[in-house]
Amino acid sequence: MSRPTKHAPERGNARTRLLEAARDIIRAKGYAAATVDDLCRVADVTKGAFFHHFASKDALGVAAAEFWTGETTAFFEAAPYHQPADALERVLAYVAFRKAIIVGEIAEFTCLVGTMAQEVYASSPDIRDACARSIFGHTATLEADIEAARRERGIAGDWTAASLARYTQAVLQGGFVLAKAGNDPELARESLDHLDRYIRHLFHVAEEDAK
Amino acid sequence: MSRPTKHAPERGNARTRLLEAARDIIRAKGYAAATVDDLCRVADVTKGAFFHHFASKDALGVAAAEFWTGETTAFFEAAPYHQPADALERVLAYVAFRKAIIVGEIAEFTCLVGTMAQEVYASSPDIRDACARSIFGHTATLEADIEAARRERGIAGDWTAASLARYTQAVLQGGFVLAKAGNDPELARESLDHLDRYIRHLFHVAEEDAK
DNA sequence: TGATAAATACCAACTGTATGGTATGTATCA
C-alpha cells in the first residue's frame, strides 16, 4: 500500500503525517468539517504537499481508511486476546479487550471508518467502500474464532458466525454513538457487557463475575 | 415548541419546511456537508427567511434535533407495539417494530440525531446535548416496559432496565452504521435479530420461529 | 566514477467559488 522510498526523511514523511492528522481530526470533528488546511496545519506540511500526495480530499479519505485498516490490523494481530487455546475464550477475550481499550478521550478510542461511513455513505462511494472493507475485514478475523468455538462446542442455533461477528461490530459502533451523544465513554463499555452476556448465552456458559 | 401563528401559510411555514429539509438532508449527507443554501433550496425559502428563524446554522441544528424528538415521540406513541397487555411482549414488539420499519432508502430509516451526534459531539455541545436528550428520552420510554416485564416475571440478573434500554439504542445505531458502510439495510435488520434473541434469553423465553 | 537527465518531494503564493452571515427592504397581520 505504502510504497517506501529511499527518499524517506527521518521522522515520517508528509504523506504519513497527513494520514495521521486525518485519523485524529476526522475522529474529532468528522470528515466534512476536517478541512485540507486543518490537515496541513496539524501535519505541518503545505498544501502543495497535500495535493502532491493526494489527488483530492476524497482521495485522502480513501487513503485514510486504508491507513486505518493497516494500523488496526497490526494492532489487533498483536493484541493478547489470541492467546487462549480455547476458541470461545478467545472470542470472549476479544470483547473484554475491546472494552478495556475504551479509555481516555472519546476521539481516541472511537472508530475512524465508522464515523466516516456514517457521514459519506451516500455522497462518496469510494470512501464508503474503503470503510466497508475496513469494518468487514475486521469482522472476518473474529468470524474464524466464532466458527471454531461453535464446532468445538457443538453449538446449534439459527445464527451464523459471520452474522455474530458483524453484530459485535454493530454493538461497538452503536456504543460509540451513544458515548458521543452522552459524552460518556461508560456508555460504550456498558454495551459490551451486554454483548458479553449474549455470547455466553449463545454458547451456554455461565456469566463470570465481571470486574 | 412550534408556536403557530394565524399568519401561517397553507402547506406549512418556512420554519417547519426548513426543519424538514434539515431532517432529510442531514440524514443523507451529514450536518457539516448540509449547507444553508442546500437547506433553503430544498425548503424553498430564501436565506433571509433562514436567518429570520434561526440565529445560526448551529441553532438550526439544535432545533432540528428537537423537531426530530417531537416527530419520533409522536410516531412511537402511535405505534402498535404498545398493545400487548404483557410487558415483555411489548418490549419484543418494540424490537420487531424497529426491524419492520427498516425499509426503503437508508436515509429514510436511519437516525438524524445519531448521525449528528457522531459528527458534532466535540465541536458543538449544544447540538450534541439536544441529540442526547432525543436518544435518551426515547430509551426512557422503553425502560418502563422493561422494568415492568422484569417485575412481572421476577427476573434477576446484574443488569438494569435503563441499561438494557440504552443497549437497544446502541444496537440500532450500530446497525445503522453497518448498513451505511455496507450499503445494505439487511445489516441493520440482522442486528435486531440478535437483540431479540438476547432479550428472550434475559427473560428465559423461547425463541420464536421468526419469519 | 562522475556527469547528467528524470523523477520525486515538497513549498509559497494564488484563484475562483462556496459558505455562513448581514443589511435593508416590504407585505401582512394583530
Added chain:
DNA sequence: TGATACATACCATACAGTTGGTATTTATCA
C-alpha cells in the same frame, strides 16, 4: 402602529484545488 415573516442583494472569509517553482534523490550511461 408595531411586530412578524419573509425577500433581495450583498459581504468577508474559508474552502478545495492550481500554478509554477526548487531541492533532493534515483536511474542512466559514458
